[in-house]
Amino acid sequence: MISYNEILSLLKQKTPFVFVDKVIEHEKGKRIVSLKNVTGSELFSALHFPDNPVYPGIFIIESIAQTTAIMCSLAMEENENNEIKFLALGGIQRFNFYKPVRPGDTLKIEVEVVKLLEQMAIVKATAKVNDTLVAEGQMTFGAVKDE
């Protein structure tokens, strides 16, 4: 398990733009599972939409991207010559949203590597709430130097 504090040390993003609360499973360079608790105290809940809060889909994508970044960070940390500092979302080949996510839900993000190279990755990801699929897709990432 990887705690929130450890996650903060692995990600470039800082709170409140951290969309992963905990990593509950991790197979180095292969697979990772994280949780994101969606709460009514987050800014979106008052605005998206008033009286009908729905967790923005783009935040689900960001949760997947950050979960992938954590996995790649852990996969690359033993490489001493690693100059790569930042994993950037390069493309979304396919992504579907199936059900709305609302305050009180816990998102379970599962990311599975399709192909992981030193500086690029393709992953398949699912987002579930109570074992119900709410979103899934495939994305590519490219590692870039932090300038």
Place this chain on the structure above:
Amino acid sequence: MNCEERIKEIVCEIVEVAKDDINPDASFMDDMGIDSLRALEILAAIENEYGITIEPERLREMTTLNNVIKLTKEHLGETQ
């Protein structure tokens, strides 16, 4: 569908070009504006289709449709 046609289909779907419009010798990067992430998508799709593993360092050889076909056939020959 033969191997060449299937690979052409896979590549065209990923690069979003009609099968009749793709020049098999056109450079993905220089002529079609395809970046390395898209090339990685092609590599992963080919691996998945044929159950082969293409060495990551050979990604740089996947510069045209004909080169992708050649590389795939080479790996199919090794695994058959």
